[in-house]
Amino acid sequence: MKIAVLVSGNGSNLQAIIDSVESKYLKDVELEIVLADRKCYATTRAEEHGVKHLTLSRKDDAMFDIIDNETAECNLIVLAGFLSIVPSEFCKKHEKKIINLHPALLPKYGGVGMYGDKVHRAVLANNEKETGATVHYVTEGVDEGEVILQASFPLTKSDTIDSIKERLHGVEHQLIVEAIKQISKENV
Ligand code: GRF
Numbered sequence: 001m002k003i004a005v006l007v008s009g010n011g012s013n014l015q016a017i018i019d020s021v022e023s024k025y026l027k028d029v030e031l032e033i034v035l036a037d038r039k040c041y042a043t044t045r046a047e048e049h050g051v052k053h054l055t056l057s058r059k060d061d062a063m064f065d066i067i068d069n070e071t072a073e074c075n076l077i078v079l080a081g082f083l084s085i086v087p088s089e090f091c092k093k094h095e096k097k098i099i100n101l102h103p104a105l106l107p108k109y110g111g112v113g114m115y116g117d118k119v120h121r122a123v124l125a126n127n128e129k130e131t132g133a134t135v136h137y138v139t140e141g142v143d144e145g146e147v148i149l150q151a152s153f154p155l156t157k158s159d160t161i162d163s164i165k166e167r168l169h170g171v172e173h174q175l176i177v178e179a180i181k182q183i184s185k186e187n188v
Contacts, residue, residue, distance in 0.1 A: 001183045002032045004071040006082040011042025013075045013080040013101060017180065018049050026177065028184045032074050035067055037084045058084045067165045068093070075187055080176060083115065087098035088140040098138035098182065099183070100145075101176050103168055105152055106134040110143030120168075130154050133172045135179035140143060 003012050014034060020026040034046040034053040046053035054070060056063050064087055071077050075111070079086070079100040086098065102110060104119045109131075132137045132152030137145035151171045155164070 001028055001076060001187045002030045003029065003076045003078055003180065004033045004035060004067075004074045005080050006035050006037070007040060007042035007080055008083040009039050009040050009042060009081045011040065011045045011081065012169060013176050014042050014171055015045050016177055017078070017080065018045065018051065020177045020180075022049070026181055026184065028188060029180060033070055035070060036051045036166045037063065037082065042081070045104050060165055064090045076180070076183060078176070078180065085112075085142065087137055091138055091140050094173070095139070096137055099148060099179060100134055100143070101172055102134045102136065102143055103172065104134065105130070105132045105150055106136060106143055106147060110134075112142050112145065117161050117165075120164045123155070123164070124159065124161065128155060131168070133168060133175050135175055148182065150173045 005017060007014055011058065012099045021029055021031050031051050034043060034051055036043050036055045037058040039055055043053045043055055043056045056066055077094065079098065079099045091098065104110065104123065109119045109122055132150060135148045137148065139145035153167055153171060
């Protein structure tokens, strides 16, 4: 199965994918290309591992046309910390071919504007007993597509945005790899 990974930031989840492809844990997966919608550290990770990468501009109206062309050979498009909203035409064209990693237990704490620290701030404000991460299919409705995998962890009264983020990262790195593995088995 050929995959493309779309990124906007640090790319620690991309790194988990790269490591799992290199170690052959994801044995049926080829990482074809990394596409960024802005300059970011994630593309440096791709460069260091010899993975083809391209930095685009989210201000370019043709960005998703370029993404469409560049991913034409891919069976799966993975949004791993990709911050641009995917246009509905693109979602419709690639139904069940795009997955996203979200830093909360959807359907809670999803939708437009629910990203980064805002998610964790809302989780803390509501005194949630747990939080976690979700991998889901991308559809026209933001964060509304079918859930593929979720993982949760408990919260305590002393938790902060930073302490949540620290634990979340470990959970996300495993979850995104497991979701790709699961889909790759379905694609054999
Ligand atoms: C992750 O928390 C993910 O859930 C969210 O963006 C963050 C990306 O982190 N969508 P990284 O760039 O993979 O380190």
